[in-house]
Amino acid sequence: MGFKRKDLLGTRDLSAVEIRTLLESAESFKEIAERPLKKVPALRGKTVVNLFFEPSTRTRTSFEIAAKRLSADAVNMSAATSSVVKGESLIDTVDNIQAMAPDIVVIRHRYVGAAHLIAGRIGASVINAGDGANEHPTQALLDLLTIAEHKKLEPGLTVAIIGDIAHSRVARSNIWALTTLGVTVKVCAPPTMLPRGLEEIAEICVCRRPEEALVGADVVMMLRIQLERQDRLLFPSIRDYARIFGLNRRRLELARPDAIVMHPGPMNRGVEITSEVADGERSVILNQVSNGVALRMAVLFFLGGQGA
């Protein structure tokens, strides 16, 4: 029972029990955000290093707030200020950090497997805050926490994930976590952004058009289109993408009447989602952000509570 890992590297190998344990604990941590004094001493004396090799204000801040609300000492290292720019290898950077005896290292890196590389090398717990297009487990878990506020996370629920699946760690982590809980997942991407062979490895339904994915969906999860990938010949223009794949009010009507709309942020308004939908009553995008802190507190608590 429970969650007894040293690291959280992905959702791919998490069991349903582990996922539910984290979600239930996160549920309890939500309450702390409503207190006048938003701090508990659970991780007092523990050190959390946020090691971000990719810019990410939002995830880093979320981890930092989560750590501080648990009374841990949170230290931020970003690539721009670290020795990485001086050509130091990841192993050397990590060995140096290990020498300072942190309890938890949160890492964001542009290459797949960077968190795994570190986890195999250091004694501290490692949380993967995004490795390339592979995994971003805390994002998926906070998405599940948000879904659970409105829907029952169980077989029978249908989640549509629409956007650049191929390059999305958010999509992958969500696919693993949702399918582990028996939720029906429909994905839709431009054919240039759909990884070949995805149906072979995950029990998901791949839809050609967003309309197909939206029909009957209880949850609509839009992915960020990375505009900087424009030079990669993946789609002809932002305008074309928005017309065919963007979520607008008319398309949203295809989903269940009580469907909720999610986006991991940051949004490209008017591209993958219209402002009308993003700010509409069915949008739970800001709840995702609040839940991110509670979920990350739960993860830090479970990993940080086991040091000797």
Added chain:
Amino acid sequence: MSEKLFSLLLKNGRLIDAGQNLDGNFDIFLVDGKVRELAPTLSVTVDQVIDLKGLWVLPGAIDLHVHLREPGFEYKETILSGARAAVAGGFTSVACMANTNPVNDSATVTRFILEQARSAPAKVLPIAAISQGMQGEILVEMGDLVEAGAVAFSDDGKTVPNSKLLRHAMEYSSLFEKPLFCHCQDNALFADGLVHEGVISAAHGLAGIPPLAEEIDIARTIMLAEYLKVPVHICHLSTRGGVELVKAAKARGVRVTAEATPHHLFLDERAVVDLEYREALDENLKPSMLCYNTNTKMSPPLRSAEDVAALRQALAEGTIDAIATDHAPHEATEKAVEYGLAPFGVVGLETALSLALRLVQEGVLTPLQLVARMSSAPAEILGLKDRGSLAPGMAADLMIVDPEREWVVDPGKFYSLARNTPFAGWCLKGQVVKTIVDGQIVFSL
């Protein structure tokens, strides 16, 4: 090599020689670096007699494809360390690729390599580049290079994207009867790929390298060779589609030959995230270290299980002529990085023969076919008339193998300077116990 006529008698070994189609117990009499006589029983007076009861005697393996890194990358490997690794793996001749620094695109570099190789235990055969600096723009001085000792031409590591240049390289090299070794890769489709485009790339978000990236270029290369009626050799075939292209071309009479590496014959894409031989590995390795192991990163990448099966079948039926290692040494720190940053390539000289023996144990190859793929066919592809067989008069280049000896691959014990093998921890049966080059024992276990 020796100052006096050194003679050696190998008694009671099982000689397996595809060149003469022999497989049986023979005594072998070696004098002055050459094979003098073979017979079921020989009694002659010699300097040394070795009893090989229970052991196999095979013509020395010839590796069509190694990277010895010298000049320029001596921290990864040197000609001497690479040659030591070669003889430890039963290779008596190795053909080394041109992607050194400077590139082997001039007679000076070729002569330097041969000069360095004089003290090496194996015979080193320099392959010169096709284009100057491997830039794919201007042909190298092929005549000069052949005179200096180049045995073939290759821009291996890169394709020759300009079809007109490739055509002229094929035409011009045919003048010297030296083959072109083609690394086939469509650069645009390969892009920044890291692993085979398949279930692993899809599941783990690793940029995929489609089989097409290889096959389109193999097709182009074969079409040029067919049109020009010249021989061409395809390096490291890795896909079923590539096999089919080569097979069809051979059936049409195109003079195309092909090689496959041991790693493509034994590992598929799943090794990238979960080395299947996990249980054999050091138990101190944590699971996360088995995930995204950079010793599974090479170009072409480890393909699907279906591709592996196709390669094995093609090797058995002869569509693939040779096993070549694509021995690509890298220093440990170069591989101890993020998967996406690691250089492509793995070492192979010290594991290839035992892995080939495993193909025999698994029923993929007969012992005679093994010798054909590792010795006689490579000799023929390079036009080496004095080796690839142990017929009387041939060079006394051979290996002695204990087919029953079991060993565990321990990169720490490699003669190569590099340790980047995906086979660490594998338990293999059959090992080289002695290697003889020009009648001299250059390696003993």
Added chain:
Amino acid sequence: MSQIVENKICDSQEMGLILARIAEEIVARNQGHQKLALVGILTRGVCLARRLQRIIKDRSGRELPLGILDITLYRDDLSHATHHPVLRKTEIPFSLDDATVILVDDVLYTGRTVRSAMDGLIDFGRPQSIQLAVLVDRGCRELPIAADYVGIEVPASPQDRVMVRVEESDGFDLVTVNPRSSFEGESANGI
């Protein structure tokens, strides 16, 4: 089961009487306090606090607000916990500022739970005072903490096992004390 019956300290009926007495004492001592509240420590402390709330309402008509406190995040032995703690939700739906809080738990032992609970309470506001009500005081304190309202005093050694069962979570009311050896494997009640 026979062992539990043999070492019975109090049963359902006796427990009812004890809680009634505590309720009476609470009301008597806090006559003038307008902001009086009950806070139960999860799990059995909450059950007992609910019963006290009901008794006080029945007897005196005063309806006291009830809070629920999970002390997991305030424990000083988090790193040593052999099993992973289950985290439950704290609910204090009223202001603690200037309130008189009656903290309710089942067993008072080392005092560490109470210390954690006070840390937790103070994070929610500045109570005018905190009083402690426990069903059983088994002694062996490790911190300078004493209860204001005690149901039963059961002098027990650290090797003994004091167990409180309440109908809401266990199906029946019962307090027992047993030598640890007869209860291998069960988790301790109270820290």
